[in-house]
Amino acid sequence: MSRVPVASVNKENWNEENVEDDSFQQLEGSDEVNKSEKSRRWKSAGRATGRGISRCLKWLEVPEDERTTLSFLKNPDLLPIRKEHQTWGFWSNFAYWGVMSFSVSTWISASSATDYGLSYPALIGSYIVGDVLTIFFTLGNSYPGLDYKVGYTLTQRFTFGIYGSGIGVVIRILMSIVNYGSNAWLGGLCVNMILDSWSHHYLHLKNTLDPHVAMTTKQLIGFILFQVLTCFIYLLKPHKLNYVLIWSCVASFFSMLGVVIYLTSRCHGVGPVFTETKASAKGSDYAWAWVYMISYWFGSVSPGSVNQSDYSRFGSSKTAVYLGTILALLIPTTIVPIFGVIGASTTDKLYGSQLWMPMDIFDYWLKHGYSSGARAGSFFAGVSFVICQIAYTAENCGFASGMDLSGLLPKYINIKRGAMLCAMLSFAVQPWNFYNSSSTFLTVMSSFGVVMTPLIAVMIADNFLVHRRNYSPTQAFKLRGEYYYTLGINWRAVTAWVVGMTPGLPGMAWETNNNLFNNRKIVNFYYGDSFFSFFMSFFLYWFLSIVFPVKIKVGRDDKDYYGAFSDEEARKKGMLPYSEVTNEEISFHHNQRAHFRRGSTSSSNEIALENVSGKDKEDHEEVSRDSEFSRSEKSVTNKERRQSIEEKENDSLTWKNRFFIKRPDWNRIQQQTISKLKFPFKGPRKSN
Numbered sequence: 001m002s003r004v005p006v007a008s009v010n011k012e013n014w015n016e017e018n019v020e021d022d023s024f025q026q027l028e029g030s031d032e033v034n035k036s037e038k039s040r041r042w043k044s045a046g047r048a049t050g051r052g053i054s055r056c057l058k059w060l061e062v063p064e065d066e067r068t069t070l071s072f073l074k075n076p077d078l079l080p081i082r083k084e085h086q087t088w089g090f091w092s093n094f095a096y097w098g099v100m101s102f103s104v105s106t107w108i109s110a111s112s113a114t115d116y117g118l119s120y121p122a123l124i125g126s127y128i129v130g131d132v133l134t135i136f137f138t139l140g141n142s143y144p145g146l147d148y149k150v151g152y153t154l155t156q157r158f159t160f161g162i163y164g165s166g167i168g169v170v171i172r173i174l175m176s177i178v179n180y181g182s183n184a185w186l187g188g189l190c191v192n193m194i195l196d197s198w199s200h201h202y203l204h205l206k207n208t209l210d211p212h213v214a215m216t217t218k219q220l221i222g223f224i225l226f227q228v229l230t231c232f233i234y235l236l237k238p239h240k241l242n243y244v245l246i247w248s249c250v251a252s253f254f255s256m257l258g259v260v261i262y263l264t265s266r267c268h269g270v271g272p273v274f275t276e277t278k279a280s281a282k283g284s285d286y287a288w289a290w291v292y293m294i295s296y297w298f299g300s301v302s303p304g305s306v307n308q309s310d311y312s313r314f315g316s317s318k319t320a321v322y323l324g325t326i327l328a329l330l331i332p333t334t335i336v337p338i339f340g341v342i343g344a345s346t347t348d349k350l351y352g353s354q355l356w357m358p359m360d361i362f363d364y365w366l367k368h369g370y371s372s373g374a375r376a377g378s379f380f381a382g383v384s385f386v387i388c389q390i391a392y393t394a395e396n397c398g399f400a401s402g403m404d405l406s407g408l409l410p411k412y413i414n415i416k417r418g419a420m421l422c423a424m425l426s427f428a429v430q431p432w433n434f435y436n437s438s439s440t441f442l443t444v445m446s447s448f449g450v451v452m453t454p455l456i457a458v459m460i461a462d463n464f465l466v467h468r469r470n471y472s473p474t475q476a477f478k479l480r481g482e483y484y485y486t487l488g489i490n491w492r493a494v495t496a497w498v499v500g501m502t503p504g505l506p507g508m509a510w511e512t513n514n515n516l517f518n519n520r521k522i523v524n525f526y527y528g529d530s531f532f533s534f535f536m537s538f539f540l541y542w543f544l545s546i547v548f549p550v551k552i553k554v555g556r557d558d559k560d561y562y563g564a565f566s567d568e569e570a571r572k573k574g575m576l577p578y579s580e581v582t583n584e585e586i587s588f589h590h591n592q593r594a595h596f597r598r599g600s601t602s603s604s605n606e607i608a609l610e611n612v613s614g615k616d617k618e619d620h621e622e623v624s625r626d627s628e629f630s631r632s633e634k635s636v637t638n639k640e641r642r643q644s645i646e647e648k649e650n651d652s653l654t655w656k657n658r659f660f661i662k663r664p665d666w667n668r669i670q671q672q673t674i675s676k677l678k679f680p681f682k683g684p685r686k687s688n
Helices: 016-060 090-101 120-140 143-148 152-160 165-198 217-235 242-267 272-276 283-299 302-306 318-330 332-351 358-367 372-408 415-429 431-435 438-446 448-466 473-477 491-501 504-512 520-527 529-547 567-572 583-590 614-626 636-648 655-660 666-678
Strands: none
Touching: 090 242, 090 318, 090 332, 090 372, 120 283, 120 302, 120 318, 120 332, 120 448, 143 152, 143 448, 152 165, 152 372, 152 448, 152 473, 152 491, 165 217, 165 302, 165 358, 165 372, 165 415, 165 431, 165 448, 217 372, 217 415, 242 332, 242 358, 242 372, 272 332, 283 302, 283 448, 283 520, 283 529, 302 372, 302 448, 318 332, 332 358, 358 372, 372 415, 448 491, 448 504, 448 529, 491 529, 504 520, 504 529, 520 529
């Protein structure tokens, strides 16, 4: 029986009958109150959960001073590079590709030549042809960055559409994660070179991991330390990475050269393996193996070729990009594999075993004579190799994935966060398994070309044959602009990419497991995939664009809204220079306030559209309709509509409606929360 409140008892007319009737009515009333109270509390809990999620998401947002908008199409990392940041000259562009060649992975790249029946001289010849092929693909894919100073994400929108661009971006992110793990594993071995030189006990550290795990305790320590060290480089801006690249190339080259000079002087030559190894493959098998090495060589660097625009946009001139790329892809990419073969050949004669990794060479020296000379050599070589691996991992994987991820989720991810996320995900690919055998590693590296080559082919065809090097960066930031195509996807480009990629997939599966099938034609197609898939996708996309032509309404921007060019360069391109564009037009295209440039004193969030050209007025209206995530102030009509909705549904709004429509009153929420904590089961009093 429920307890009767004292205030509800009438002492004058009191009797037992009345008490029983009142008690029965209060029981029924209390049940209804409990149900109503439970329902109210459930709704309140739902709203509180929504507010908690809202707080979390707000906390995860990129700081406002690091972005210009909350639009899912635009953030500062996607805008064309400003002129003052285009500082990469010849040596910077040389180092961008050179650091890849001076890394440990290039040193050991020739280790699988004998598995495919080739001699080492024949292998080096195939690498040179692969370098020429890489130069062709890379320079052909660098023009959007050179012409419009835009990165890979925008080039994907140009070709595949606003939504279709997600295909290329996601693929590049996945490739970055795999490459990051591979490079970080090699970098961890280089870290151990330094630690081995410091401590004899660490050199002989006991393995405490399970024997079935394809790594040792010492290797795990080096891998984690390298991951931590690499994260510090992400404090730099990508356009300032060039100095790190240049000095890492210099340090790594002289360390490699010192190792080769020492080994050849001790061996009195290059050793027997380099000169006496003969090709075991004959006839067509030899020819296809040679072709496969070309595809493998390009496939190993194809992720860097496909996003060439990310770094070609930093170039100070086209000549610097051309010469730096060509020489870096011809000279060090030929010399360093030869260093690796000489190292294996000389160690075979001197120590009775072919030591392919430079880390293994220093490990042998330390374990067979822990002298001061061996320790000094291991330390300085280890430092140079670590710096080179950090630079290579950052520019080819970390920053690249950060740029791509910032294009997918600009509200929550910038380049720095994206690079950190890539580093964390690289643990999941278990890179230590890549190096169990050379053939496994070769398969992983060469398979990249199967996916990347048709992607590059479509991009080059679109740039030169379809759009004829005429793109509009401002249209790439509009949902239903020039690059919306069909429902946001350029189906011609997607079709050409799928058709070019699919035939190589069975061969890639066969390379992993030779027992799947025995069809030599499929395997040979896979061996020559870099040639076949390129021409298939290139000409198919061109054909589809002729039969089903793309409606090109906007060729290129008529004004330099982003300060990407000097006045002279802008006029040569037929654009109004940045210095002559009004503050209002610049602020509109940056989604910022009008005092974005040249010291304007305007403090209003509204753009003075009367000073904006008619075409930009239309763009502003269209962006206002399409951008669902913009934080710019709404029109008066929208404000009145929101207010009427809030007044009408003030007591019945769900947490979703409150999240998207109504800004929460945190003072009221705090008072309600404190009240519920004090009286969690307090209900309304009933009185007569």
